[in-house]
Amino acid sequence: MVATPEAVREWLRSVPDPEIPFVSIVDMGMIQGVEITGSQVKVTIVPTFAGCPAIRLLQEQIRQVIEEKGLTATVEVDYAQPWKAEYMTKAAWEGLRRAGFALPQKLSEDPWEMLHSARCPRCDSDSVSLLSPFGPTACRAIFKCHTCGEAFELFKPPV
Ligand SMILES: [Zn+2]
Known part of the structure:
Protein backbone atom coordinates (compact mmCIF):
# COMPACT_ATOMS: atom_id res chain seq x y z
CA MET A 1 0.00 0.00 0.00
CA VAL A 2 1.22 3.46 -0.86
CA ALA A 3 0.68 6.02 1.84
CA THR A 4 0.82 9.79 1.63
CA PRO A 5 1.45 12.16 4.53
CA GLU A 6 -2.13 13.45 4.09
CA ALA A 7 -3.51 9.90 4.40
CA VAL A 8 -1.46 9.26 7.54
CA ARG A 9 -2.83 12.45 9.10
CA GLU A 10 -6.36 11.28 8.29
CA TRP A 11 -5.74 7.90 9.97
CA LEU A 12 -4.37 9.66 13.04
CA ARG A 13 -7.65 11.54 13.46
CA SER A 14 -8.82 8.38 15.24
CA VAL A 15 -6.25 8.95 18.01
CA PRO A 16 -7.53 11.21 20.78
CA ASP A 17 -5.35 13.54 22.79
CA PRO A 18 -4.40 11.59 25.94
CA GLU A 19 -5.61 14.44 28.11
CA ILE A 20 -8.70 15.39 26.12
CA PRO A 21 -10.54 12.28 24.91
CA PHE A 22 -12.82 14.05 22.42
CA VAL A 23 -10.15 16.05 20.57
CA SER A 24 -7.84 14.27 18.14
CA ILE A 25 -4.08 14.72 18.27
CA VAL A 26 -4.34 16.04 14.70
CA ASP A 27 -6.68 18.85 15.78
CA MET A 28 -4.45 19.55 18.76
CA GLY A 29 -1.63 20.24 16.30
CA MET A 30 0.62 17.58 17.79
CA ILE A 31 1.63 16.04 14.47
CA GLN A 32 4.58 18.09 13.29
CA GLY A 33 5.89 15.85 10.56
CA VAL A 34 5.07 12.75 8.54
CA GLU A 35 7.84 11.28 6.38
CA ILE A 36 7.32 8.22 4.24
CA THR A 37 10.09 6.09 2.78
CA GLY A 38 8.65 3.01 1.07
CA SER A 39 6.56 1.25 3.71
CA GLN A 40 8.29 3.04 6.57
CA VAL A 41 6.42 5.95 8.17
CA LYS A 42 8.14 8.35 10.51
CA VAL A 43 5.86 10.57 12.57
CA THR A 44 7.20 13.46 14.62
CA ILE A 45 4.99 14.75 17.40
CA VAL A 46 5.32 17.66 19.78
CA PRO A 47 4.05 17.14 23.31
CA THR A 48 1.28 19.57 24.16
CA PHE A 49 1.61 19.35 27.89
CA ALA A 50 5.18 18.52 28.79
CA GLY A 51 5.79 16.01 31.48
CA CYS A 52 2.57 14.17 30.83
CA PRO A 53 3.30 10.49 31.18
CA ALA A 54 0.70 9.72 28.52
CA ILE A 55 3.15 10.59 25.75
CA ARG A 56 4.48 7.01 25.69
CA LEU A 57 0.98 5.60 25.38
CA LEU A 58 0.35 8.05 22.59
CA GLN A 59 3.45 6.93 20.67
CA GLU A 60 2.20 3.36 20.97
CA GLN A 61 -1.30 4.28 19.72
CA ILE A 62 0.10 6.14 16.71
CA ARG A 63 2.33 3.18 15.85
CA GLN A 64 -0.64 0.79 16.08
CA VAL A 65 -2.83 2.88 13.78
CA ILE A 66 -0.11 2.93 11.12
CA GLU A 67 0.85 -0.72 11.52
CA GLU A 68 -2.79 -1.78 11.09
CA LYS A 69 -2.43 -0.42 7.56
CA GLY A 70 0.44 -2.82 6.90
CA LEU A 71 3.20 -0.24 7.25
CA THR A 72 5.94 0.09 9.80
CA ALA A 73 6.15 3.17 11.95
CA THR A 74 8.49 5.08 14.17
CA VAL A 75 7.19 7.87 16.35
CA GLU A 76 9.58 10.52 17.57
CA VAL A 77 8.86 13.17 20.14
CA ASP A 78 10.39 16.55 19.41
CA TYR A 79 10.97 18.12 22.80
CA ALA A 80 13.06 20.92 21.31
CA GLN A 81 10.17 22.44 19.44
CA PRO A 82 7.54 23.69 21.85
CA TRP A 83 3.91 23.16 21.02
CA LYS A 84 1.94 26.37 20.61
CA ALA A 85 -1.72 26.92 21.22
CA GLU A 86 -1.91 28.37 17.67
CA TYR A 87 -1.35 24.85 16.32
CA MET A 88 -4.81 23.87 17.50
CA THR A 89 -7.60 23.83 14.95
CA LYS A 90 -10.91 25.57 15.53
CA ALA A 91 -12.45 22.14 16.20
CA ALA A 92 -9.98 21.55 19.03
CA TRP A 93 -10.69 24.93 20.65
CA GLU A 94 -14.41 24.28 20.44
CA GLY A 95 -14.01 20.79 21.87
CA LEU A 96 -12.08 22.12 24.84
CA ARG A 97 -14.51 24.91 25.47
CA ARG A 98 -17.55 22.64 25.19
CA ALA A 99 -16.05 20.40 27.83
ZN1 LIG B 1 -17.47 31.82 34.87
Whole structure:
Protein backbone atom coordinates (compact mmCIF):
# COMPACT_ATOMS: atom_id res chain seq x y z
CA MET A 1 0.00 0.00 0.00
CA VAL A 2 1.22 3.46 -0.86
CA ALA A 3 0.68 6.02 1.84
CA THR A 4 0.82 9.79 1.63
CA PRO A 5 1.45 12.16 4.53
CA GLU A 6 -2.13 13.45 4.09
CA ALA A 7 -3.51 9.90 4.40
CA VAL A 8 -1.46 9.26 7.54
CA ARG A 9 -2.83 12.45 9.10
CA GLU A 10 -6.36 11.28 8.29
CA TRP A 11 -5.74 7.90 9.97
CA LEU A 12 -4.37 9.66 13.04
CA ARG A 13 -7.65 11.54 13.46
CA SER A 14 -8.82 8.38 15.24
CA VAL A 15 -6.25 8.95 18.01
CA PRO A 16 -7.53 11.21 20.78
CA ASP A 17 -5.35 13.54 22.79
CA PRO A 18 -4.40 11.59 25.94
CA GLU A 19 -5.61 14.44 28.11
CA ILE A 20 -8.70 15.39 26.12
CA PRO A 21 -10.54 12.28 24.91
CA PHE A 22 -12.82 14.05 22.42
CA VAL A 23 -10.15 16.05 20.57
CA SER A 24 -7.84 14.27 18.14
CA ILE A 25 -4.08 14.72 18.27
CA VAL A 26 -4.34 16.04 14.70
CA ASP A 27 -6.68 18.85 15.78
CA MET A 28 -4.45 19.55 18.76
CA GLY A 29 -1.63 20.24 16.30
CA MET A 30 0.62 17.58 17.79
CA ILE A 31 1.63 16.04 14.47
CA GLN A 32 4.58 18.09 13.29
CA GLY A 33 5.89 15.85 10.56
CA VAL A 34 5.07 12.75 8.54
CA GLU A 35 7.84 11.28 6.38
CA ILE A 36 7.32 8.22 4.24
CA THR A 37 10.09 6.09 2.78
CA GLY A 38 8.65 3.01 1.07
CA SER A 39 6.56 1.25 3.71
CA GLN A 40 8.29 3.04 6.57
CA VAL A 41 6.42 5.95 8.17
CA LYS A 42 8.14 8.35 10.51
CA VAL A 43 5.86 10.57 12.57
CA THR A 44 7.20 13.46 14.62
CA ILE A 45 4.99 14.75 17.40
CA VAL A 46 5.32 17.66 19.78
CA PRO A 47 4.05 17.14 23.31
CA THR A 48 1.28 19.57 24.16
CA PHE A 49 1.61 19.35 27.89
CA ALA A 50 5.18 18.52 28.79
CA GLY A 51 5.79 16.01 31.48
CA CYS A 52 2.57 14.17 30.83
CA PRO A 53 3.30 10.49 31.18
CA ALA A 54 0.70 9.72 28.52
CA ILE A 55 3.15 10.59 25.75
CA ARG A 56 4.48 7.01 25.69
CA LEU A 57 0.98 5.60 25.38
CA LEU A 58 0.35 8.05 22.59
CA GLN A 59 3.45 6.93 20.67
CA GLU A 60 2.20 3.36 20.97
CA GLN A 61 -1.30 4.28 19.72
CA ILE A 62 0.10 6.14 16.71
CA ARG A 63 2.33 3.18 15.85
CA GLN A 64 -0.64 0.79 16.08
CA VAL A 65 -2.83 2.88 13.78
CA ILE A 66 -0.11 2.93 11.12
CA GLU A 67 0.85 -0.72 11.52
CA GLU A 68 -2.79 -1.78 11.09
CA LYS A 69 -2.43 -0.42 7.56
CA GLY A 70 0.44 -2.82 6.90
CA LEU A 71 3.20 -0.24 7.25
CA THR A 72 5.94 0.09 9.80
CA ALA A 73 6.15 3.17 11.95
CA THR A 74 8.49 5.08 14.17
CA VAL A 75 7.19 7.87 16.35
CA GLU A 76 9.58 10.52 17.57
CA VAL A 77 8.86 13.17 20.14
CA ASP A 78 10.39 16.55 19.41
CA TYR A 79 10.97 18.12 22.80
CA ALA A 80 13.06 20.92 21.31
CA GLN A 81 10.17 22.44 19.44
CA PRO A 82 7.54 23.69 21.85
CA TRP A 83 3.91 23.16 21.02
CA LYS A 84 1.94 26.37 20.61
CA ALA A 85 -1.72 26.92 21.22
CA GLU A 86 -1.91 28.37 17.67
CA TYR A 87 -1.35 24.85 16.32
CA MET A 88 -4.81 23.87 17.50
CA THR A 89 -7.60 23.83 14.95
CA LYS A 90 -10.91 25.57 15.53
CA ALA A 91 -12.45 22.14 16.20
CA ALA A 92 -9.98 21.55 19.03
CA TRP A 93 -10.69 24.93 20.65
CA GLU A 94 -14.41 24.28 20.44
CA GLY A 95 -14.01 20.79 21.87
CA LEU A 96 -12.08 22.12 24.84
CA ARG A 97 -14.51 24.91 25.47
CA ARG A 98 -17.55 22.64 25.19
CA ALA A 99 -16.05 20.40 27.83
CA GLY A 100 -15.42 23.36 30.11
CA PHE A 101 -11.64 23.38 29.81
CA ALA A 102 -9.60 26.56 29.62
CA LEU A 103 -6.22 27.32 28.13
CA PRO A 104 -3.92 30.07 29.35
CA GLN A 105 -4.53 33.40 27.65
CA LYS A 106 -0.84 33.95 27.29
CA LEU A 107 2.04 31.55 27.19
CA SER A 108 4.89 32.45 29.45
CA GLU A 109 8.16 31.07 30.72
CA ASP A 110 6.77 31.62 34.16
CA PRO A 111 4.14 29.03 35.07
CA TRP A 112 2.66 31.34 37.71
CA GLU A 113 2.16 34.10 35.20
CA MET A 114 0.35 31.62 32.96
CA LEU A 115 -1.85 30.46 35.80
CA HIS A 116 -2.73 34.04 36.60
CA SER A 117 -3.88 34.77 33.06
CA ALA A 118 -6.69 32.21 33.31
CA ARG A 119 -10.22 33.11 32.23
CA CYS A 120 -13.41 31.18 32.79
CA PRO A 121 -14.26 29.09 29.68
CA ARG A 122 -17.99 29.41 30.44
CA CYS A 123 -18.49 33.13 30.98
CA ASP A 124 -15.07 34.56 30.01
CA SER A 125 -14.66 36.27 33.38
CA ASP A 126 -11.14 36.93 34.62
CA SER A 127 -12.34 37.01 38.19
CA VAL A 128 -11.08 33.53 38.99
CA SER A 129 -8.97 31.97 41.70
CA LEU A 130 -6.66 29.04 41.64
CA LEU A 131 -7.98 26.21 43.82
CA SER A 132 -5.16 23.78 43.07
CA PRO A 133 -2.13 23.98 40.77
CA PHE A 134 -2.60 20.24 40.13
CA GLY A 135 -5.87 18.84 38.86
CA PRO A 136 -6.68 15.19 38.08
CA THR A 137 -3.39 15.04 36.17
CA ALA A 138 -0.19 17.05 36.56
CA CYS A 139 -1.05 18.84 33.32
CA ARG A 140 -4.14 20.54 34.69
CA ALA A 141 -4.88 23.13 37.34
CA ILE A 142 -8.25 23.71 38.97
CA PHE A 143 -9.84 27.16 39.17
CA LYS A 144 -13.05 28.60 40.48
CA CYS A 145 -14.87 31.39 38.67
CA HIS A 146 -16.32 34.09 40.93
CA THR A 147 -18.69 35.36 38.26
CA CYS A 148 -20.60 32.19 37.40
CA GLY A 149 -19.53 30.15 40.42
CA GLU A 150 -18.32 27.18 38.37
CA ALA A 151 -15.02 25.36 38.77
CA PHE A 152 -12.97 24.72 35.65
CA GLU A 153 -9.70 23.10 34.64
CA LEU A 154 -6.89 24.87 32.87
CA PHE A 155 -4.40 23.04 30.70
CA LYS A 156 -0.81 23.92 31.36
CA PRO A 157 1.23 23.88 28.18
CA PRO A 158 4.94 23.08 28.33
CA VAL A 159 7.24 25.84 29.48
ZN1 LIG B 1 -17.47 31.82 34.87
